[in-house]
Amino acid sequence: MATWNEQVEDLWDEWIAEFGKDSGDPGDFVDWAMAQRRLVPRPQDVRQVMRKQVTQALRQARRFDPDGGFYYRAKQSVLTFEGDTPIRHYFDTDTGGTPGLRQKSVKQRREAVAHDVYRAVCDAERMGKLYPEEQLSFFTDFTEDVAEVRAIDVLTSDKDDDEDDVA
Incomplete structure (x- = not known):
């Protein structure tokens, strides 16, 4: 079975081909994929999400x-x-x-x-x-x-x- 990242990459390629794009905005892609019920967020540990947000704040200080x-x-x-x-x-x-x-x-x-x-x-x-x-x-x-x-x-x-x- 493909990893989540591989699934996203395959879905991205499908989206680009379907709309005949040379490049794409990830926000538009997410809108399309969610509307098609083809993409949902991965389950995440709240502590990991918060840790990522904290490290991002520290890196940007x-x-x-x-x-x-x-x-x-x-x-x-x-x-x-x-x-x-x-x-x-x-x-x-x-x-x-x-x-x-x-x-x-x-x-x-x-x-x-x-x-x-x-x-x-x-x-x-x-x-x-x-x-x-x-x-x-x-x-x-x-x-x-x-x-x-x-x-x-x-x-x-x-x-x-x-x-x-x-x-």
């Missing part, structure tokens, strides 16, 4: 470093193991963690970025094979991207300061 001119995550996470059981721990960037946890957190973030970049390169390579006329490429030097996002942080912080002055 951010602060501004006025000296550096950038926003940073207020809470950091690190995957540790208790025996064979993986446990994700969170700590405050400014006041929490240990030297070992901070180092492990930075290393795990770098590994996650490398994995995401690798997947993106593979995806672009595959699309490039299928659509050679589009000359798709994925540049792995993010120096300019980082500078651009930092500039946006500075502009955003200036805007936040202006709004604070008005209030």
